Amino acid sequence: MNCHGETEGVASAGGSIALVGNSNVGKSVVFHRLTGRYVNVSNYPGTTVEIARGSAPFLPESVVIDTPGLLMLPANSEDERITADLLLRDPFRAVVQVGDAKNLRRTLLLTLQLAEMELPLVLALNMMDEAEAHGLHLQTETLSQALGIPVIPTVAVQRRGIDRLEQAIAEARASRYRLTYPAEVEAELAPLAEGMPDSPISARALALLWLAGDQAAGDWLGQRMEASVLDGLAARRDRLAMALGESPADVIQRARWAAVNQIAEATIQETEATRSLGQRLGDLATHRVWGPAILGVVVFGLYEFVGVFGAQTLVRWMEAGLFGKVVNPWLTDWLTRWIPIPLVVDALVGPYGLWTMGLTYALALILPIVSTFFLAFGLMEDSGYLPRLAVLSHRLFRIMGLNGKAVLPMVLGLGCVTTATLTTRILETRRERLLAVLLLALAIPCSAQLGVVMGMLGAVSFQATLVWLAVVAAVLICVGWLAARLVPGERSSLMLELPPLRLPVAANVLVKTAARLEWYLKEVVPLFLLGSLLVFVLDQTGLLSRMARLTEPLVTGWLGLPAEASLAFLLGFLRRDFGATGLFALQSRGLLSASQTLVAMVTITLFIPCIAAVMMIARQHGWRTTAAIVAVVFPLAFLVGGLLRILLQATGWT
Structure with missing residues (x-):
């Protein structure tokens, strides 16, 4: 039995407002609507793995907190435990549960638990348009009376219901709803x-x-x-x-489900649903035959947009045109004329200068590539394709001891391996997180490196790109298969809801792209400058050339690359994209043949991750585990690169 009485406990002025709810229900979109701030919004569970905060303009001195997805309590995964811990430790002014209107029962299971906590609570039933498309009509007033809390229907992507939600938050009270257990x-x-x-x-x-x-x-x-x-x-x-x-947990959960079903039956009115074009396309995207075919089209589109348009057309205009012919010559001439100090000029516009290496690489070479990648990634996010990619890749990841959920860190790794390492917390077991980190460190290039790789291979041939992809994928699968058998532990199952495929909203995609570019300019560009400064110091002291000479036998003898490539791999220790751009410079000067380019791209892709990623791995798993990963990745990259060179020579591939 359950009952509720009058509400009490008005939320105090000021304080924090927590957004909680299941994954993939639109919490981050609601956060953006309430604060004007952007969070990494995605149609995939686990996107918000760290706590995002933003001021609430509608409530002075209040802060809105966007929390990781929480299916129910007890919490299972690490990101769910973050949210559970917040609820236990922080006295919130109000808690806003964002729920999926078309999955009311799953939403209500968490609602009952939050109501029992006697926190000031508001339920925002989001995606009401999708519920109606499924033939579900929800009596929100009936639900509000049953729970004793405000229930606000919303469509956050269209800003429908947000004004009512803000008012409800300001007036939030704690419910005295009480469920009677056995x-x-x-x-x-x-x-x-x-x-x-x-x-x-x-x-x-x-x-x-x-x-x-x-x-x-x-x-x-x-x-x-x-x-x-x-x-x-x-x-x-x-x-x-x-x-x-x-188990008491089973008895408690069964009682809650009984209450959920009772409330849902009084709330939901069903009519015949019509299958939309998006639903039919969504089914095709996970089909055994059509799914891989659609994925192939998506990959080819990414190659053309990022690898050809971004990495070749835009880079050629920015690097060779704007910077190469206008900005850099003018700045060099100005500095030489007005600051005639050789060391200063060399530090700014020399071969390893802050401008000619740091900013030119960051703005003229990498920025066009990451811009097109972020835009393409935003389109896939907003369309709802990413969770289908998880379903499609589930069988593949099972070979590597993971499930389809691991596709999110892998895809995010194509943006930034450091961030992707952080998102491995969405995986439920330590074994899965460790396997995912190993694969990220080994074979997933960040957007800056990936763009350079695709640009260089695109200049060779599409066939070269396919060979590179096949070799890297084969190494990824083989290492994953072996590691899954060596690392002890259990593998969790995949439970995932698929949102409908929809046309991306241009404003959403542009906001996401702009936010990611802002992150790139604030977080990554300074690292380029620091890296350039370090390389300049090493060059001035003569250490750079000595270190490069030590690696020459391995690079020239085993990989069959020119001696100048030693420096590029040395720079790869600082940042893998530095190494890739160094190889790009060699190709631009005609020092790399087609086969050498392919060998170099495979090796640099499998190279150890950048310093920031290594630090993140150490933070998550400790230095001992990090050292073990580096000890595997570094020799394996050169082993595969050398074997590929031998194979290409034996087959006469040019």
Whole structure:
């Protein structure tokens, strides 16, 4: 049975407003509408893996927090535990649950848990247009009365319902909704709740989390209670399990599902749904035959847009035209005339100058490439294609001990391997996170490097691009297969909801692209400048040439590349895109043949990641694991590159 009474506990002025909800329900879009700030919005679970904050213009002195997706409590994955921990630790002014209107039952399962916490709560039923397209008509007033909280229908991408949502947040109150559990559970709840320490959530909700075995709640209580007291609580939980004949978590969850079904039946009115063109295309995108065919078209389109238009047409105009013929000659002439100090001139416009190497690489060579990549990635995000890519790639990732969910870090790695390493937290087990990090470090090039690689291979032939892709993919699969058998642990299953395919909204795509370009200019360009400065210092002290000579036997003898390529691989230690751009300069000077270009691109792709990515791996898994990954990746890159050279020579490929 369940009941609710009058609401109480008006939210205090100021403070934080938490956006919580299942993955892929539009929390980040709602966050953008409420704050004007952009978060990495995607039609794929796990995009928001760190906490984003933004001021709320509609509520002075209030901050909106966008949290990682939370399916239900107890939390399972690491990103879910972040959200659970926030609810336990922070006294929020209001909690806004963003729910998927077309999946009301799944939404309500979390709603009941949040209502039991007695936090000021608002339910935003998002994607109402999609629910109606599925023939679902929701009686939001009935639902609001049943739960004792405001229920606001929204379509966040169109800003429908946002004004009402802002008003509801300002007036949010805590619901006194209460679900009655089986007698055995209720008998334990009362004394357990009385012994709970003070927390932002109700003592009853905290006791329920403890009975259900929630890790975040266990950690929180462990910091506030004596070990002997916790042992006593654990003994009571064990006795309850004995009395029930099953886990208390199962009994609690079953009672909640019964309440969810009761509320949903009173709320949902169904009519005959018509399958839209987007739904039919979405089915084709995951079809055994048509799915790979569509993926092939997508990959070819990416190659043409990023590899040909971005990496060749735009780069040629920016680097050879604007910078090569106008900006750099003018700046060199001006500095030589007005600051006739050789060391200063060399530091700014010399071979490794801050301008000629750092900014020219960052703005003239890499910026056009990442701009086209970010735009293409935004189109795939906004269309809803990415989760279908997860389904399509599930069988492949199973070979490597992962599931289709791992496609998100891999795809994000094509933007930035450092960020992608962070997003591996969406994977449920440590084994899966470790395998994903290894594959990211080994065979996933960042957008800056990928653009240079595609541009160089595109200048050779489309066949060269296919060979590069086949070799890198083969190494990825083989290493993943072997690692999956060597690294102990379990593999989780794939549970994923597919949103309908839709036409991308131009404004959304442009906002995403602009935000990512802002990140590139603020975060990556300074690294180019620091890298250039370090290379300049190494060059001035003579260390650079000495280090390059040490690597020449490996680069020239085993890889069959010109001696100048040693410097490019040396720069790759600092940043892989530095190494790629160094090889690009050699190709531009006609020093690399077609086969040498292919060997160089395979080797630099499989090269160790940049310093920032290495630091992130160490932060996530420790230096011992990081050293082991580097010890695998570095020799393997040169081994594969050398074997490819031998194969190309044997077959006469030119």
